[in-house]
Amino acid sequence: MDMSPKTMTLDACAPDFEFAISSNEYGFYCVPSKYARREAPKMLSKGEVYEAATVALIRRIIERGGDVVSGGAFIGDFFPGLSDALTDDAEIHSFEPNPYTRAATQYTIALNDLDRVNLHPCAVGAEPGNVSLQVENAHGVAMAGTSKIVDGDSPGATVSVDIARLDDLVAKERSVSLIHLDVEGYEVPALTGAGRILETNAPYLVLEAGKQWMRRQIETHLDKAHPELGYAFCGMVNRNAVYRALAKETVAAT
Secondary structure, eight states: OOOOHHHHHHHHHOOSSOEEEEEOSSOEEEEEGGGTTSHHHHHHHTTOOTTHHHHHHHHHHHTTSOEEEEEOOTTTTTHHHHHTTSOTTOOEEEEOOOHHHHHHHHHHHHHTTOOSEEEESSEEOSSOEEEEEEOBOTTSOBOGGGOEEEOSOOSSOEEEEEEEOHHHHSOTTOOEEEEEEOOTTOHHHHHHTTHHHHHHHOOEEEEEOOSHHHHHHHHHHHHHHOGGGOEEEEEEETTEEEEEEHHHHHHHHO
């Protein structure tokens, strides 16, 4: 048996539930067995890249420099593909409120020896606090990456989780080039809590918003909260809406 320090470190941080290790061109992933039938784990088990076009776009942007915010983390499926595109001093800032899923993310980080990922055990929103996160549906099936914040009674199992502002999770001195969010309809509160990051950095936004009403909410918020940045919708990549601060770039160019 290999008892090298690296192996013992991996053994020590392995989740206490059944899981498999999948791999693709970017690295290795901890996939909980009860998530095996979900879309992303099924692709990873075949050696494929989940949301390959999204990974490619984010890589292209962050190769120019700056940190990236990417969350919720799910099982850390974006981390290997983004980490090796970071410039020397850049970091990934992420969050994952579901304790079960976060354990898988932490093991993915360890499997790939990623030392520039800051993973926070919380959800993100407009103000700090505590919320209920639905982690199972009414039939007791784990919601995996579709876990969501709920108000009041929920038809499925919930856990109490902390909520924080992105402005508080990312230090003021960090330069952020892109924010990538998949927070199950909670994008506007998350952006509200990132006001300082947007005003200071005018990052690209890659937001899970496959439905038109979701994009309308996001665009209304950006127009009202940050009109001087001139955020414009630039199209869809996978299920993600991409936005760019055109007014900020115009000012910088003059």
